[in-house]
Structure formats: structure tokens, C-alpha cells
Amino acid sequence: xxxxxxxxxxxxxxxxxxxxxxxxxxxxxxxxxxxxxxxxxxxxxxxxxxxxxxxxxxxxxxxxxxxxxxxxxxxxxxxxxxxxxxxxxxxxxxxxxxxxxxxxxxxxxxxxxx
Numbered sequence: 001x002x003x004x005x006x007x008x009x010x011x012x013x014x015x016x017x018x019x020x021x022x023x024x025x026x027x028x029x030x031x032x033x034x035x036x037x038x039x040x041x042x043x044x045x046x047x048x049x050x051x052x053x054x055x056x057x058x059x060x061x062x063x064x065x066x067x068x069x070x071x072x073x074x075x076x077x078x079x080x081x082x083x084x085x086x087x088x089x090x091x092x093x094x095x096x097x098x099x100x101x102x103x104x105x106x107x108x109x110x111x112x113x114x
Contacts, residue, residue, distance in 0.1 A: 002064045003078035011085040018092040025099050026092075034091040041087040042080070050074045 001009075019026070052058060053074035062068065065076035072080065097103050 003060070003076065004066065007078060007081055007085055011082070011089055015085065015089050015092060018089070018096060022092060022095055022099070025095055030091065030095055034088060037091055038084050038087045041083045045083050049079065
């Protein structure tokens with residue numbers, strides 16, 4: 001299985017499904033938070049992931065990725081797409097979990113109170 005097929009099957013399809021299910025519950029604050037999480041994920045993960053690939057701790061077989069022209073640093077484009085797709089997926093799961101009555105706070109303003 002190629003890396004792009006993995007992304008489509010295990011991240012893009014679930015993301016589309018979750019967006020369809022949660023479309024009425026996703027607020028602009030969720031989108032802003034998701035954007036911030038994507039940025040943090042990219043900034044935090046890129047250096048050590050590139051370093052690990054540089055040190056040959058892991059590698060990406062050219063026949064399973066889109067190829068060297070789409071590589072940035074020591075990683076294929078698919079790896080960077082994984083950072084963002086995984087962050088979006090987790091954000092959607094959190095929004096979905098907050099819709100479950102016994103997991104959501106009765107009054108969101110009480111979250112900070114002991």
C-alpha cells in the first residue's frame with residue numbers, strides 16, 4: 001500500500017465522515033483551534049522527524065511515496081500531509097466526544113472551576 005493510499009483510507013475518509021456527522025457542531029472556535037494544533041504539530045514534529053530520517057532511523061521507499069521531486073528535507077510530502085491530517089482527525093474526534101452528553105460539561109464555563 002502506498003503512503004497516499006494509507007492517508008486516503010485511514011485519514012481522509014474518516015475526516016470526511018466526521019465532518020459530515022459533526023457539521024452542525026463544528027464552530028469557528030473549533031476551526032481556529034484545529035488550525036493552531038496543525039501549526040503546533042508541524043513545527044514540533046518536522047525537526048525531529050527530519051533528523052530521524054537523516055540518521056536513517058527510518059526511511060521511505062521511493063516506490064511507496066510520490067517521489068523525490070516532492071520531498072522537503074528528508075521527508076516525502078505525504079509525511080507532512082500526515083501531520084496535518086492526523087491533527088484534523090484528532091480535533092474532529094474531540095469535537096465528537098464533546099457531543100456525547102455524559103462527556104460534555106453541563107456548563108462549559110465551569111471547566112476551570114474545581
